[in-house]
Amino acid sequence: MNQNNMILSGDSKLDEQINNWRQWDGNPQTQNEISKAVENKEWDALKSRLCIRINFGTAGLRAEMRAGFDSMNDLVVVQTAQGLCEYLKNQYPDKSTWSGRGIVIGYDARHNSKRFAELSAAVFLCGKFRVYLFKQFAATPIVPYTIKKLNCLAGVQVTASHNPKQDNGYKVYWSNGAQIISPHDTGIQESILNNLKPMEDYWSVNEQALWSKPLLSNPYDKVVPAYFEALKEEIPSSFIQANDECPLKFAYTPMHGVGYPYVEEAFKQINLKNVCLVPVSEQVEPDPEFPTTPMPNPEEGKQSLDLAIKTATEENCQIILANDPDADRLAVAEISDNNKYKLFSGNELGALLGWWSKQIYNMKEPHGDISNCVMIASTVSSKILKSMAAVEGFIFHETLTGFKWMGNKAIEEELAGKKVLFAFEEAIGFMVSTNVVDKDGVSAAAHVATMARYLRCEKSMTLQDKLRDIYETYGYHTSICSYCICRDQVLIRKIFQRLRTFDNGKENTYPKSILNGEFEIEHVRDLTTGYDSSTADKRATLPVSSSSQMITFTFKNGLVAIVNEFYEPEKNQLQRKSAD
Structure with a gap:
């Protein structure tokens, strides 16, 4: 019997997936990961990694980098690129648009980001697409800007944003320059599942061979200067002129990510002097290990901004600016009268x-x-x-x-x-x-x-x-945002169902008040079921998703409290948010 088709675990579905991995994966490292797990008979781990597939959603993909169909790796990226490629062909059947408008692909500084981007480029080139592939790290906003500037059919940014170093992701934008929403997310997912077997030998592709392809080019010089020109157009020219006399200093950290050259150029273009921007030296260079901040998320506050605060204090900077590693989010802090830095929410x-x-x-x-x-x-x-x-x-x-x-x-x-x-x-x-x-x-x-x-x-x-x-x-507005972690999906559904059937199990009988009636609830909107007590027909006007939990309580005193569930790799979290 061929080794690639032999019975291994006794579980037919698992054996099929093990054999699929062995036949399809061309990366020796991830091949070896699965082979070692087979040798050690780690059937439960293999079942989790091979029989559960990472789902392509409205944020694309995001997961830990390791072998398995549930993770980020060369094979999953190739399968995803093939699915996206075929979906675009179906949506745009005129072949001239494939080589004409094409697709843009960018990547951040994480481990394997460049590799995943190049594999994606190879897939689309084989599909007869024009590919705009950045040769240097791209801040995530540059990819959607490129789609609009060059009239591309779609865009991909390889990034896991502010996740820990072991993660990576695959963010997809549509031809309008926005992140994909329904029905494209489900359509792409279906297309991926229909195109799992690699159509070509992408694994041996190298950078030199890739860049010899006539349909491949680097869009940097076409779009990045235009991006900064567009930014300047949004700021009144008198303000840009006055920036030359700016007395402020800004400590800046890209969190070991790709933001510094882009923010440095932005400051230059809007006429803020070099001395205004003070980089956090320990974090200014891209580093996929994130050695000084294991959780590179500026939203975490002092936990992730301690080096920025140290730099700002030493250099007498009035303001701290912090991007996450792919530079699509911004945190800001300002010195206060007590010489402490106030981090703005x-x-x-x-x-x-x-x-x-x-x-x-x-x-x-x-x-x-x-x-x-x-x-x-x-x-x-x-x-x-x-x-x-x-x-x-x-x-x-x-x-x-x-x-x-x-x-x-x-x-x-x-x-x-x-x-x-x-x-x-x-x-x-x-x-x-x-x-x-x-x-x-x-x-x-x-x-x-x-x-x-x-x-x-x-x-x-x-x-x-x-x-x-x-x-x-x-009017004064204040917010309190917090979360608790729950990995039990049954319990999560039970909690939300209890809120929906508060009156002896009857449907759509949500709480009418809290704290023994002290605070009365005026309206309830449930975007899981589509119920909204504030509308004439009791139907929500915002899109509804039965796959995620979200209930909004609007109180008579103006308070709005939202209880919602969101998923992150390795965690299911119930996140409770109340605002205003």
Whole structure:
């Protein structure tokens, strides 16, 4: 019997998957991982890694790098690229668009990111696609910008954002420059499952052979200068001129990621002097080991920003800017009167950048129609933009959690003739303008720096002063975000079902108050079942997903409390959020 088809575990499904892996995987390291597990008869581990497949969702893929169909590795990347390639062919059957518009692929500095990007490029080249592959590390926002600039069919960024070093991911954007949403996510997943066997010998591809392909090119020189020109266009020229006299210093960390050259160039383009930007030396170079911050997430606060605070203190910097490793999110801290650094929450930065977006719109278009302007926030974020809209007269939209929803909503509004000024989510994601219809930590850093200079020099205010002023104008908003970890899916469903059947097990009988009736609930929206007590037909207007749990309680006193579930690799978490 052929060794590749022999009975191994006694479990026919597992044996089939072991044999599939042996036949399909061309990477010696991951081949050896599975072979050793077979030799050691680690059947439970093999069943978990080979019989459960990583799911392609609205965020693409994200998982630990190791052998197995449940993980990130060469074979899974090839299968994903093949599925995406075939799906694009079905969506765009005119072959001239494949070699004409093509696809853009970028990657960050994580282990295997470049390898995964090159394998993807090889798959699409074999599929007769034009491929724009960055030869250098790309900040994630550059990929969706490239799609719009070069009119690509889609884009891929190989990144796991702020996850630990053992993880990697595969983020997919559609031809509109936004992250994919339904039905493309399920369509791509189905296409992947229909194209699991590698169609070519991609494994022996090397960099020299790859770059000899006539349909492959590096888009950097075409799009990166244009990205910075577009950024400059969004800031009033008088503000850029005044930046030359900026008295502030900004400590900056890219968290061992790819952000520094992009933020450095952004500062240069908006006329902020070199001395204004003080890099955190221990973290400025890309390093996939993340040696000084095992959890490279600037949202974690002092735990991840201790070196930035140290640098800022030593160099007398008034403000700290921090990108996550792929530079699509931004954290900001400012020195306070007590010489401690105040770390702004994502909601506080959303308030500041929302105000700033309106400010620069008024400067650039003094006779513009604010009623035609739009700002967007996710449902778990602060309602500060809603309060601003009620006073200032612009349009506010709330979407489901994630920039996949906000980006697509922004595009929908633009197609309807609206001017989209700003969008944000509380997890320190900001989109100032629609140059990039996704969160962009590079442009956000440039806007925060210019805003801080403007406030300090022209209004004698700090960012904290301006935040207080915003609250005094539009009402005070505060948020508390926390989570608890639960790995028991049955228990999670039981908890949420109890909330839905609060009155003796009857459907849609949610709690009417909390704390013995002290705080009364006015409305309940359940985006798992589609129930919304605030609408005439009791149906939710936002998209509904039965696969994830989310219930929003709106209280009569204005408080909004959201209880939702989200999944991360190796963890199922119930995340409780209450805002405003």
